Amino acid sequence: MSRDAVIRVSVSPGEVRVAGLVDDRLEAAWIERPFQPDGVGDLYLARVSAISPAMSGAFLTLSEGLTGFLPESELPPPRRPIAKALQDGLALPVRVTRAAQGGKGPRVTARLKPPELALAEGARAPALLKRGDDAALRLARAWDDAPIITDGAAMAAGLRANLDHGRITLHHGAVFDAELEEAFAELASPRVALPGGASLTIHPTPALTAIDVDAGSLAGSRDGVAHERMNIVAAQEVARQIRLRNLAGAILVDFAGLSVRRRDALVAPLAEALQGDPLGPQLLGMTRLGLMEIVRPRIHPPLHEVLGLPPTALTLGLAALRQALREVSARPGTPLRLVAAPELVQALAAAPQALDTYRLAAGRTLVLLPDRELRLGEERIEELPA
Template sequence: ASRPAPEPVSGPPRLLSRGPDAPLRLAGQYPDAPLLTDSATTAARLRAALGKERVTLSPTPVFDDEVEAAFDELAGPDVALPGGGRLSIHPTPALVAIDVDAGSLAGGRDAGAHLALNRRAVFEVARQIRLRHLAGAILVDMAGLPMARRKALLPAMQEAAAADPDLRVVGITGLGLIELQRRRVRTPLHEVLGQPTSALTRGLAALRRGLRQARPGARLVLKAHPAVCAALQDWPGALQDFVAQAGPLQLRPDPLCLPGEEDIYAE
């Protein structure tokens, strides 16, 4: 039997169904792991989806100074290498460029030292790719090695990449760059946090600092750029969760407050 043709769709796109958010995706990835959160809003949402037994609402902040320091490093381009040197990681719309800087070895003629540095670097490259959820084409410029010796690093790069099923070592380009390809499974961290970090990212970091320093009876003030204050007001539950845990908070917009100068203090 024939059916009438559906009416043509017109107008702007609209959301039909919202997919799982980051906590629910994490819960699905580790189905046997307990979940700990300091957000009453997040706890209620997770308990509704997963049951009360698996979700614990912590009375204290779950992000300590060590975790915050790790996030600060992941938000920036530079990573120190053990034994000297560093990585500089720069995502672009077309690809991700990773440069290995030899540090104090730069300009030296000790080929063995340069090779050892680069062997250490490839394992940190693979680790940073996983941590930052980098994806697509990735080019790595090794430090201080002639073209002929760069190919000697491919076995080490393949060993480093073996722990990541989404990462593939393509080979060496004509310019001597190690070429990698990684399947995009999750949103890269630089897209989540912003590059440079977004007003919302900086505002949420300031609130977490406030939670760690909150004391009973204290009235906290957040001084930040108006864009940061607006982003927090627009983000569902951010300020409400903070007030529920730490008490009253006054937002004090300051147009002269530069990124990274957000300050939260008791008044």
Template sequence: MALLRDGELEGYRLERPYRPDGVGDILRGRIAAAMPALAGAFVALPDGETGFLPEGDVEGRRLPPEGTYLTLRVTRAAQGGKGKRLTARIPQTPGEGVLERGPDAALRWALAHPQAIVLADDAAEVARLRRALAGSSRIRQAAAFDEALEDETARLHDASWSLPGGGCLIFSPLPALTAVDVDSGGADLRETNRIAIAEFARQLRLRDLAGPILLDLAGLSVKQRTALEPELRAALAHDGPTQLLGIGPLGLFELRRARIHPPLHEVLADRSLTAGLALLRRAARESAVAPSRRLALHAPAAVIAALESMPEALAEFAEGAGRPIELRVAGQEDVTDA
């Protein structure tokens, strides 16, 4: 999903409907283990996972006894072995399992921007959004991603982002933090850093980076970097999840950005699945142009196995194309051939 304002890319989410992050889901869970030292409790969830319920997210801030069933809402996606974050501050209703799925990015953005035109290239998606938005006429079936938008969003999958006039931003996500380096590439330092600050703020949103973030500007003394802090604060002013903490002793800007959904680099962590789904999307576009053409997808064994692990995606392709796609194991050099 892409959010555009006056033709400029303002938001981007890559979501896999058959592997949702669960944020916004309403479900029933059982208190499995109270953890006073963590000021909360671990909760057994319907999908076999374990979530965490802080005591501050329970009415009266008192956790019920172990074994108690509660109606819960997922407020944050799982992260690096840590379960989903939960709240019990919602109406307690009977039922079992997942009672209601949370909205995806397309629906969240459509609700947040009630004047926006919503384009979807799939008839079923158009129908889904119209049902969710009470038949709104602003939902239209059309090519949602043209070639330019495909190229721009594909660039977000790379660790570096080129800057106009030279230089680039380099993103290095680590388990504990994300480091972002500005490489001037020999261009003027002051101008490159000013351009980098504006683009850095945009990339935070597009990549949905979260947790501790360090920004290392190109060159400049600590005093010169400090002089650019107002520009950085202004660039981040409309990004609610981000808090600029200032410059640390190493001369790096320190930020903290709230995590709700998985950042883009986590969604893309399974490289075989990412490559396979990209090939499947390409095959779907080719099938739409030439419906009578039979397609075979050639890819390394790991990519084929990843696609086979998501049969719903293959079934969706077959429904749209009118026939299944043939999967063939090939050498690594064929990973981009469909």
């Protein structure tokens, strides 16, 4: 990783935002909610609940209310058909390899290393044995020489327990500046601005993600060279947005202003732009309609499932808690209330861990006041009347 790389970890009530910057440009982004971990890397002593030869796998009870799927290919050796290798009720140590996403539960593997298997000794199924690494630690290990700056004391302590202490700085104050806050806010929008008025629009669907390139001021122009240059710039941003938003599965890209024949010239630039992705997405080529086909492994949930698109009541509520803490820092001791749409208040009430974190950080409770006249996005923070 470049010497000009840095990792910034912003900790706020109910949410951790991780930014990887190279030469001050956002190149990696993660948003996690500690009270809703995605579970990748978690170790369980699971119990087989249903064997499905037709699906070449088995469903396992990981914990109360949580079921995972074990593909036959993820059984430990020797290789045998799933119906012969397992039986209902069997206790089996597994690790989560893919988070629940797209309406499907987590996927697991039973191919574990001896230290992982040792954790299951003496446990009773079903049981969580160990949590996997969080986003900050994953990025820190991937960018193994990048300094890490965080505003969370517990986060700093956790990172120091696993990494060289000299890499980690506990910063007293916000670690996201206004530009970085804006960059993260843009990740919650389907539109991405490009130079010259061009843009990308990102459309997630249950089956695939479609990315449309709009030519902006070049729309209607017959200058093929200018269109090609614009699309090459778009290809670079497409690859970056796929990484930042953690888009996965099938991805189709519709470039702008070029005939299907001329779009062949974009295959090589797009393939090159995708090469820096740690998940190794594959550019499968171009369809007969001129759409570029990309497939990228599904591991962690895409950002639009974490935040919602448009942002959910919980996403907006956690952002309001973050803003309220900033106001408390600017006016210490001032009692505040959050006036918001009832569904936002309900979403925060269902996340008591986030409200408790706010209370500990602010030294007082944030009063929640539902207002039926307000819509999501119209919430406001006010000084509590005497």
